[in-house]
Amino acid sequence: MATKQLDTLETVTVRFAGDSGDGMQITGDQFTNTTAILGNDLATFPDYPAEIRAPAGTLPGVSGFQVHFASNEIFTPGDQPDVLVAMNPAALKVNLKDLTAGCMVIVDTDAFDARNLQKAGYAKSPLEDGSLSAFKVYAVPLTSYTESNLKDVDLSVKEKRRCKNFFALGMMYWLYSRPIENTLDWIEQKWGKKLPEIAKANRTAMKAGYAYCDASEEFQVRFEVPPAPQTPGTYRNIMGNDALALGLVAASVRAQVPIFYGSYPITPASNILHALARYKNFGVITFQAEDEIAAVTSAIGASFGGNIGITGSSGPGIALKGEGIGLAVMVELPLVIINVQRAGPSTGMPTKTEQADLWQAVLGRNGEAPVPVLAPQSPADCFEMAFEAVRIATKYMVPVMLLSDGYIANGSEPWRLPDSFASLPEVPIRYRTEKEGFHAYGRDESTLARPWVKPGTPGLEHRIGGLEKQHLTGNISYDPANHQRMTKLRAEKVERVVADVPDVPVFGPERGRLLMVGWGGTFGSIHSAVRRAQRAGLSVAQIHLRYLNPFPKNLGQVLGSYDQVAVAELNGGQLRMLLRAKYLVDAIGINKVEGQPFKVRELLARIEELSA
Amino acid sequence: MTPATPTLTKKDFVSDQQVRWCPGCGDYAILNSMQQAFAEMGIAREDIVVVSGIGCAARFPYYVEAYGFHTIHGRAPAIATGLKLSRPELSVWVVGGDGDMLSIGGNHLLHALRRNVSLKILCFNNEIYGLTKGQASPTSAFGKTTYSTPMGTVDRPINPISVALAAEATFVARTVDVAGEHLKATMMRAAKHEGSCFVEILQNCVIFNDGVFDKVTNRDTKEESVLPLEHGKPMRFGKDRARGLRLRGLKPEVVTVGEQGVTESDLLLHDESDRSLAYLLSRMDKESFPTPVGVFLSQQLPSYERGVMGQIERARAKRAGDLMELLHEGDTWTVRA
Numbered sequence: 035m036a037t038k039q040l041d042t043l044e045t046v047t048v049r050f051a052g053d054s055g056d057g058m059q060i061t062g063d064q065f066t067n068t069t070a071i072l073g074n075d076l077a078t079f080p081d082y083p084a085e086i087r088a089p090a091g092t093l094p095g096v097s098g099f100q101v102h103f104a105s106n107e108i109f110t111p112g113d114q115p116d117v118l119v120a121m122n123p124a125a126l127k128v129n130l131k132d133l134t135a136g137c138m139v140i141v142d143t144d145a146f147d148a149r150n151l152q153k154a155g156y157a158k159s160p161l162e163d164g165s166l167s168a169f170k171v172y173a174v175p176l177t178s179y180t181e182s183n184l185k186d187v188d189l190s191v192k193e194k195r196r197c198k199n200f201f202a203l204g205m206m207y208w209l210y211s212r213p214i215e216n217t218l219d220w221i222e223q224k225w226g227k228k229l230p231e232i233a234k235a236n237r238t239a240m241k242a243g244y245a246y247c248d249a250s251e252e253f254q255v256r257f258e259v260p261p262a263p264q265t266p267g268t269y270r271n272i273m274g275n276d277a278l279a280l281g282l283v284a285a286s287v288r289a290q291v292p293i294f295y296g297s298y299p300i301t302p303a304s305n306i307l308h309a310l311a312r313y314k315n316f317g318v319i320t321f322q323a324e325d326e327i328a329a330v331t332s333a334i335g336a337s338f339g340g341n342i343g344i345t346g347s348s349g350p351g352i353a354l355k356g357e358g359i360g361l362a363v364m365v366e367l368p369l370v371i372i373n374v375q376r377a378g379p380s381t382g383m384p385t386k387t388e389q390a391d392l393w394q395a396v397l398g399r400n401g402e403a404p405v406p407v408l409a410p411q412s413p414a415d416c417f418e419m420a421f422e423a424v425r426i427a428t429k430y431m432v433p434v435m436l437l438s439d440g441y442i443a444n445g446s447e448p449w450r451l452p453d454s455f456a457s458l459p460e461v462p463i464r465y466r467t468e469k470e471g472f473h474a475y476g477r478d479e480s481t482l483a484r485p486w487v488k489p490g491t492p493g494l495e496h497r498i499g500g501l502e503k504q505h506l507t508g509n510i511s512y513d514p515a516n517h518q519r520m521t522k523l524r525a526e527k528v529e530r531v532v533a534d535v536p537d538v539p540v541f542g543p544e545r546g547r548l549l550m551v552g553w554g555g556t557f558g559s560i561h562s563a564v565r566r567a568q569r570a571g572l573s574v575a576q577i578h579l580r581y582l583n584p585f586p587k588n589l590g591q592v593l594g595s596y597d598q599v600a601v602a603e604l605n606g607g608q609l610r611m612l613l614r615a616k617y618l619v620d621a622i623g624i625n626k627v628e629g630q631p632f633k634v635r636e637l638l639a640r641i642e643e644l645s646a
Numbered sequence: 647m648t649p650a651t652p653t654l655t656k657k658d659f660v661s662d663q664q665v666r667w668c669p670g671c672g673d674y675a676i677l678n679s680m681q682q683a684f685a686e687m688g689i690a691r692e693d694i695v696v697v698s699g700i701g702c703a704a705r706f707p708y709y710v711e712a713y714g715f716h717t718i719h720g721r722a723p724a725i726a727t728g729l730k731l732s733r734p735e736l737s738v739w740v741v742g743g744d745g746d747m748l749s750i751g752g753n754h755l756l757h758a759l760r761r762n763v764s765l766k767i768l769c770f771n772n773e774i775y776g777l778t779k780g781q782a783s784p785t786s787a788f789g790k791t792t793y794s795t796p797m798g799t800v801d802r803p804i805n806p807i808s809v810a811l812a813a814e815a816t817f818v819a820r821t822v823d824v825a826g827e828h829l830k831a832t833m834m835r836a837a838k839h840e841g842s843c844f845v846e847i848l849q850n851c852v853i854f855n856d857g858v859f860d861k862v863t864n865r866d867t868k869e870e871s872v873l874p875l876e877h878g879k880p881m882r883f884g885k886d887r888a889r890g891l892r893l894r895g896l897k898p899e900v901v902t903v904g905e906q907g908v909t910e911s912d913l914l915l916h917d918e919s920d921r922s923l924a925y926l927l928s929r930m931d932k933e934s935f936p937t938p939v940g941v942f943l944s945q946q947l948p949s950y951e952r953g954v955m956g957q958i959e960r961a962r963a964k965r966a967g968d969l970m971e972l973l974h975e976g977d978t979w980t981v982r983a
Contacts, residue, residue, distance in 0.1 A: 499716025
């Protein structure tokens with residue numbers, strides 16, 4: 035075996051692409067987990083079709099998984115891949131537009147037959163017509179190599195061929211000097227007992243892929259990406275929806291009050307329901323409701339009973355929940371509403387990301403019905419913000435909207451685990467039991483929260499409902515002055531949540547030419563662009579809002595400290611309008627609704643333009 | 647929970663709120679009988695919760711001195727389901743009208759019943775929208791002239807009992823607003839039932855649909871118009887219980903005992919455990935048959951909340967949740983200082 039050259043890289047972006055049945059998400063997950071354990075900083079982004087199995091070999095059926103890893107701090111899954119693994123012509127064609135000159139492209143030549151080329155709309159094979167000359171193409175008969183290495187495995191030819199993703203994974207492990215042991219363990223756990231032949235086949239295929247690169251003349255250089263400096267602590271790699279589910283459970287354990295999660299299946303929120311359904315040993319009640327309305331109203335019923343009622347969905351489902359959320363506003367019960375936003379309107383593009391439900395969250399109910407609105411800024415941040423949503427909802431007896439999005443819900447990054455149980459904030463919940471001086475709509479002086487009384491408490495029998503309540507007694511009231519007073523009280527209660535909203539930190543100079551403002555899942559892209567601009571000497575700062583109602587106390591002052599304020603968001607300008615309305619700031623918008631996250635380079639271009 | 651106070655009376659369930667139904671409304675009679683039933687159920691007052699949707703009937707919780715939740719239109723069964731799952735020990739009553747439950751809330755009713763959640767769902771059926779002032783409801787008779795249907799309805803009504811049976815409810819009954827003792831007795835049975843209860847209460851709307859159930863409430867006609875259902879007994883009705891119900895093939899027919907050789911042994915026996923029989927009874931048309939009143943079906947099946955809580959208990963028994971262990975699940979790595 036010839037000695038191969040070993041080059042050190044700071045950052046690499048790998049994209050796996052194939053048919054939705056080719057196992058690209060598993061391949062990406064495995065590569066990511068191994069990379070995480072090696073101590074690289076990383077961010078991932080799966081991009082998959084809505085169809086479970088679109089026709090094989092077609093453009094709509096292409097499923098992709100991108101992982102960006104580095105020896106320094108990174109914040110996005112990368113604008114464009116450094117290496118593309120394309121399992122068929124369609125996967126190559128779909129991803130070609132994102133490739134830059136010099137990109138490494140590994141293709142499975144076995145999949146480039148006449149039928150697949152035609153399905154992908156290629157008149158002639160791109161491997162032969164010179165159209166890929168700008169790239170370093172590695173044409174490998176992945177399928178037949180996989181098959182020939184699995185001679186001794188007792189599986190059908192079709193089953194053997196399906197192991198080709200592990201062959202490709204083995205190649206990538208070799209190329210980027212990653213150990214295969216972690217995936218070997220995973221294969222054993224997943225199939226070892228139930229399907230030992232499948233386990234054997236996948237192990238063998240992965241080792242064969244690794245060995246192939248090691249032996250092949252074609253692969254002369256391999257790379258290493260040293261670990262990134264990370265804050266000391268214990269880490270795991272986590273997807274946003276999983277972190278969100280864990281945040282809810284953590285708040286429940288901290289409060290010692292069970293959570294009730296009412297939900298109706300919807301992309302991209304369903305896996306929160308799946309995750310929580312596994313946590314029954316924490317007393318979590320999951321309820322797959324008959325529709326979105328029952329999902330929210332059952333959660334309100336559970337809150338009335340003294341549980342922490344939570345519902346989760348995406349935009350179309352949130353629209354259906356609107357009346358229920360208004361009821362929770364009126365009866366002043368805690369409720370957490372999770373919206374994992376997707377591209378809209380209507381059914382829109384369910385698997386694609388967008389931030390266009392901000393107005394819906396802040397304004398989208400009949401009557402004056404304000405609710406606190408929170409938004410996590412990255413996959414790992416979903417843990418903290420879900421926890422915060424529960425804490426605020428129970429402290430203020432108010433429904434809280436949590437705005438995640440498809441990008442951070444399915445994306446992943448390393449998450450530094452809480453050091454100890456005691457390091458989690460307290461979630462003090464107190465149910466009223468004293469009869470003396472009880473008023474169903476009496477209020478806590480500082481938070482304006484009304485008392486939470488569990489049915490079953492003797493002597494505190496009372497009625498609540500959606501009709502306007504008389505101050506203190508909670509009796510039905512049509513009194514004009516009372517309606518004015520109660521409307522004001524409900525609004526003021528939400529405003530007082532600001533006591534629990536930290537000041538927004540400024541990244542960069544405290545005064546200057548340009549302030550970049552963002553919210554929610556776009557943090558990574560904006561932050562990466564701002565850092566680059568700052569390194570290039572531009573006078574630009576960044577703030578990123580995780581609290582959208584009420585806004586942080588210092589926001590007005592910060593917005594006024596720059597010559598120009600630009601709001602970057604994946605919608606037509608929703609935060610921008612709210613900021614302009616509240617702070618009279620002449621902010622300009624950087625907006626995009628392509629169902630895709632911002633690319634760092636497109637934001638950087640705008641920053642350069644605006645700082646000029 | 648606290649043991650039931652043995653000395654509860656009807657008065658203990660009268661709230662301080664002024665009742666605001668129209669004078670003569672059937673809801674007064676229902677409220678009165680219900681308050682009596684609550685007092686006699688042997689359930690502590692604080693453990694009783696009345697959940698309602700929107701409509702005249704839905705004002706009910708305000709008038710009952712217990713825990714109450716007046717929610718939004720149609721959603722009471724869903725809210726009550728969440729409540730029951732969070733607090734299975736409570737006695738949860740759901741009150742609504744025919745529009746609330748069978749129109750806007752039809753989906754929730756269907757699923758609360760089929761899941762077999764232990765909710766006592768009471769549908770006050772007056773075959774009209776009252777609170778919104780007299781529009782046709784999903785139970786309004788075909789051709790009914792109302793404000794929204796000046797030339798008569800052209801949509802066919804739904805049959806609440808048939809719907810409940812088809813939705814797999816495990817306790818299905820019908821009673822009448824003014825039949826105080828029967829109504830109370832039906833509630834007492836519902837209170838004891840584990841699983842989903844659906845009780846249709848025929849209720850007169852004195853303003854918009856007055857007299858709609860006259861045949862079954864009027865002293866002169868009710869004997870001939872009501873078929874009392876009693877488990878294990880032959881189906882007899884009418885003056886001197888002379889008339890009865892017989893099955894010919896799969897079709898019921900009304901016969902007179904002692905005429906044309908008909909004896910009591912020819913009559914159908916009521917069997918509360920037979921869903922098909924219950925359905926057959928629910929389908930008898932009002933013109934040719936008496937209106938069955940009583941318990942159509944009572945079936946013992948484990949409730950939904952029992953299933954949900956059972957899974958949680960099993961999961962906990964297997965491995966009690968440890969949060970830090972959960973957070974550290976999967977592959978982790980440690981960066982040293």
